[in-house]
Amino acid sequence: MSSDRTMVLLVEDDQNIVDLVRSNLIARDHDVTVSKDGSDAVRLLASAEPDVVILDLMLPGTDGFELCREIRERSSVGIVVLSARRGETDKVRALNLGADDYMTKPFGVEELLARINATLRRSRPGPTEPPELTLVTVGDVEIDLEARKVTKGGSLVHLTPTEFSLLREFATNPGVLLTHATLLRRVWGPGYETQTEYTRVYVARLRSKLEDPDGPSMFITEPRSGYRFTTS
DSSP states (O other): OOTTOEEEEEEOOOHHHHHHHHHHHHHTTEEEEEESSSTTHHHHHHHHOOSEEEEOSEETTEEHHHHHHHHHHHOOOEEEEEESOOOHHHHHHHHHTTOSEEEESSOOHHHHHHHHHHHHHHHSOOOOOOOSOOEEEETTEEEETTTTEEEETTEEOOOOHHHHHHHHHHHTSTTOOEEHHHHIIIIIOTTOTTOHHHHHHHHHHHHHHHSOTTSOOSEEEETTTEEEEOOO
């Protein structure tokens, strides 16, 4: 596999969807490995080393939500859920378990490709100008923006690429009101501006990893607007 190709792990039991997605991904310089029922998805996660996982939640004999949780516990790989489950609670549950994005069936191939590329941009950021501020400290939390590393009390905090991208927006804009639409556009990309459940879930994930239960909040909620990041 050449270095400019990406590996996609497609976890899907519908052969028509497998054929459609695989042919379109291969045509756009992606390599594809398929797990038809999810039973071998964790093994393929280790052997194929995918850059992105496309995960159907309704798999025969496998709990798609549980599989999402297991993949996230084992890897920071991008996870795009592709599911017939259209309920808001299903979407929030998948995001809480570590999914980076959530699409419902039926879907457009071009939109799926765009979402895969958006996920890849977060996990493989291109060269950028070095940030003016490279180290942000909030209490016992240190955010190294250049090394993309976060520690709390001296211990490394594991963040997914999406979590770090969101934290970067906060850390480089202390005290500034960042609206849901602004965060969604900057972190997930154009077209996500109305997906406010994404920001709510991911801010909650950052809070659980970085804040002390009895300590001050780093992320101040502005009702119906967005959030402010405080360093004091």
